[in-house]
Amino acid sequence: MARPREFDEDVVLDRARNAFWSNGVAATSISALSSATGLSVGSIYKAFASKDQLCAMTLEDYTDTARAGLADTLRGAASPTAGLRAWFKGIAAAASDPSPTRGCYAVELAAERAAVDERIRAILVDHDRRLLELVADTVRRGVDAGELIGEPEAVARLLTATVNGIQVEARKGISYADAMATFDVLLAGLTPTDPRS
């Protein structure tokens, strides 16, 4: 009953996230969010309670979407290592994006807010745990198939750490080729039949 909303919450969350992502959370004012989303200041507070709450919601939406996309990529690939390579290609593409939303929103928030905002930190820690499970599962399948070597969880930690490192480089600017070259060296070290040495 009563008057229905005129805006699509997902669209508003996307636009708010991009604003936070481009300029930093603290540097993004409510009036800037109003411009970015098309909602008035009062409507933003009616719908999202506070700036911190809105930020947390954009992050939760982002991490959920990112994990779902990664799960599709990893499980839809022809083999575990093919899945990892597809993941890396997507990361390299996002990292070499010239827009101010290049890199990874979760990395931006981890760096700027995780040490000071308990709520953000909790979302990121939970995301990390689930992401690690996803990647470790793929690595385990790769080890079983003889494509990869090492202890799956430790290897998964290395993979996600390296991806995050590339996302940091992305904030300063990195080419697609340099990002992929890094991933190539990484994978070469985790492959049993590598013709090095």
Place this chain on the structure above:
Amino acid sequence: MARPREFDEDVVLDRARNAFWSNGVAATSISALSSATGLSVGSIYKAFASKDQLCAMTLEDYTDTARAGLADTLRGAASPTAGLRAWFKGIAAAASDPSPTRGCYAVELAAERAAVDERIRAILVDHDRRLLELVADTVRRGVDAGELIGEPEAVARLLTATVNGIQVEARKGISYADAMATFDVLLAGLTPTDPRS
């Protein structure tokens, strides 16, 4: 001639950096910097011109110090790989620091400001270039000594990317053991005589 300064610029830069680092640059006000440094607002502006300028100076001081420390670590070690291991131990220690200045200041600034502040970005890009040369040189020596395998510059990019990735994890909290385990897997993949498979 004229009245001498009553403060030590290095001490003030250290305290300002820690304030930026803990809370984020945008979220750190001039009055907070005044409290942290002991200088009055007017004195800060007389000595450092602006908040952005002060931030850039803290970063330049930090990156110079970090590179000098790493150079000492890498060149003072018994072997190239021993140098890398010493580097990783220092990173893991800084990453598992429970204080809000855990992780790496350069990563914090890369994530929060590099995409929007040209000056900060330039400092970080320059730092990256020099850091990469330093690490690549060590890797090259390691390859020559038969301790490491791969193309030195690409391997160096992987090492620095992984280190930055651990620094991102540090902002959310990571144990010393988990950080070191990640580095162990990384090095195992870059070592010719590893008993895996």
Place this chain on the structure above:
DNA sequence: CCGATTCGGAAACGAACGCTCCCAAATGGA
């Protein structure tokens, strides 16, 4: 010991901050 020069710091600037309030507009059930 004086005068040029710099420093330290309190007060104040206009602007922008996050947020609340209030009211008109829009809806569905009675």
Place this chain on the structure above:
DNA sequence: TCCATTTGGGAGCGTTCGTTTCCGAATCGG
């Protein structure tokens, strides 16, 4: 067709922002 209820939005709340201004204090060459 009202009426209860929720939305949209603009004006305004008190506070804090980054920065400037101004002036007494301190120093050193003359």
